[in-house]
Amino acid sequence: MLQALGLGPAEEVIYTALLARPAASQELARQTGLEQAETARILLDLETRGLVAVATEAERGASDSADCEAGLQSARYRLTPPSVALAPFLVEQRNALHQAESAFSMLVERRFPSVVATTRWRSHHAQIRAEPAAAHRAQEVLRTA
Structure with a gap:
């Protein structure tokens, strides 16, 4: 445990x-x-x-x-007390995880730049669709462009 x-x-x-x-x-x-x-x-x-x-x-x-x-x-x-004893350990582990995630992202971006760009676009598009007012405004801007 x-x-x-x-x-x-x-x-x-x-x-x-x-x-x-x-x-x-x-x-x-x-x-x-x-x-x-x-x-x-x-x-x-x-x-x-x-x-x-x-x-x-x-x-x-x-x-x-x-x-x-x-x-x-x-x-x-x-x-x-665990809140005192474990806090520094948890911060250290979170920082290590963040560094690993950043390194992974950089490797993926270097190896698969087109996949990363497509994924970012889809993520951004999904976020816009989740907000109807923002999506409607984005569609109006795209139509007038």
Whole structure:
């Protein structure tokens, strides 16, 4: 599901696990069945990409009982709001798509100039037909020309 965002299967598992609530890497490793080292690496990568952030004290809530027993104060991660995290990615993808469409149009125009001209004329003519008042005026202009 999140492959379109550039996330692999293991990254997607961690990301979706964080949908429920902030969690420490050890907790996520237990929850997802991934190795602790891989979970920590994925969290750092997701943090670098801006998809997750270290939770603040207020967001952390009570520490894991296992962490308390071990005397560890591990970082808990939370999702960055998708509207913040994904906006730059979506803009980048839209720009890439626009560039690809422009390059495609230029190639088609170079290879098939007569087809492009005919297509533009038909598109323009269809647009005029869609607007009756404009079509009527265009016909009058063509008759007097």
